[in-house]
Amino acid sequence: MADLGARHAMVACGKSVAGGEMLVKIRAALGERLVGVFADIPAHTPYQCVQKATAQLKSLGADAVISVGGGSAIDCGKGIALLFATGGVFEPYIVDYTNKGMQRAPMPAPGLVHIAVPTTAGSASDVMPTAAIRDPEAGKKMLFWDERMVPDATVLDPEMAVYAGPQLSAATGMTAMARAIECLYSAHRHPISTGLALHSARLLRRALPRSVTAPGDLEARADCQMAAIMSGTASINAMVSVVHAIGHIVGGRYGLQHGISHSILLAPAMRRMLPAIGEDQYYALEAMGGARDAHSADAAGRRAADLLQAMVDMLPLPRRLRELGITEADLPAIAAATMGDYMIVNVPRPMSASDVESLLREAL
Structure with missing residues (x-):
């Protein structure tokens, strides 16, 4: 904190962090520099939560926010920094990608130090210039994108x-x-993003199941943290596409954690998207632990999707979209909304709403 010029910090976290050993350790480390805790961040970071947290930070006279948790907590920290800089205004900084491309007002200098302490295996919000904050009334997520949003x-x-x-x-x-x-x-992949993404997938393939079955395995936990950072850095450069686009829609409408929808949709998406990248499908197979052998490129892609699905089947997660309350009647509307998401343009081949609906139906 001192190196960043901050003297007084407020911790922003969820109830699980606040009620456990993590906050005890942070209190001990910060001592008198900790002036308060905002401990009511729910999943998907509703904007009302960010407003309350910002008001509390100002009332405490803090000049730093320490976000402790997963993506929701870190995005809350970013939202606090935004409101601190703008005097409480969100609207000009929301990316309106449906009508104006990626246009938005540039974020002012925050004037607030933000330190992120990730506690999960995958958000990578701490290295990304984006934040997703939910509008519960509208049933959608507001996207913010500015380099000044990256934590210090x-x-x-x-x-x-x-x-x-x-x-x-x-x-x-x-x-x-x-x-x-x-x-x-x-569609925007390049050698640097591919290298980062490949090693991220390798680490996760080995370490994620171990983190689930042996929670105290520090090597596995560290590998997952490094993999998350690498995947986040890769996605800043190459961008993600249909799985994340659908995740934005179902996350906003149904309050679903992104990783749950991602785990259900990823293998079906791989079967559709990987053939578009030709010989590069061998990269995906290698990342998932498969041997090239005599596979054709398309066979390698299919095998990679099968290996990914086998890994997902080992995890304690729902298997089908219908388990999440999504019905067949919901699919056309989800597909149509997905076509308006800013990530859909990054697919390696064109997709229509009917293509997205077909993917959803396979995952239903």
């Missing part, structure tokens, strides 16, 4: 991740895996 520092400590339960570890890890795989077949 990140503390990666695998001991802070051991408290995440099996389903949370699995779901957040699958968010990182989905980023890595979608970067491999992105």
Whole structure:
């Protein structure tokens, strides 16, 4: 904190962090520099939560926010920094990608130090210039994108991740895996993003199941944290596509954690998207632990999807969209909304609403 010019910090976290050993350790580390805790961040970061947290930070006279948790907590920290800088105004900084491309007002200098402490296996929000904040009344997520949203520092400590339960570890890890795989077949992939995505997928394939079955395995936890950072950096450069686009829609409408929808949709998406990248399908097979042998490129892609699905089947996650309350009658509307999401343009081949609906139906 001192190196960043901050003296007084407020911790922003969810109830699980606030009620456990993680906050005890942070209190001990910060001592008198900790002036308060906002401990009511729910999943998907509703904007009302960000407003309350910002008001509390100002009342405490804090000049730093330390976000502790997964993507929701870190996005809340970003939202606090935004409202602190703008005097409480969200609207000009929301990306309106449906009508204006990626246009938005540039974020002012925050004037607030933001330190992120990730505690899950996959958000990577701590290295990304984006934040997704939910509007519960509209049933959608507001996207913010500005380089000034990247936290000033990140503390990666695998001991802070051991408290995440099996389903949370699995779901957040699958968010990182989905980023890595979608970067491999992105229309904007390049050698640097591919290298980062490949090693991220390798690490997650080995470490994520271990993190679920042996929560105290610090090596596995550290590998998942590093994989998340690599997948996040890859996605900033190459961008992700259809799995994340659908995740934005169902997350906003149904309040679903992204990693759960990602885990269900990723293998079906791979079967559709990987053939578009030709010989590069061998990269995906290698990342999932398969041997090239005599596979054709398309056979390698199909095998990669099968291996990914086999890994998902080991995790304590729902298997089908219908288990999440999504019905066949919902699919056309989800597909239509997905076509308006800013990520859909990054697919390696054109997709129509009927193509998206077909993918959803396979996952239903």
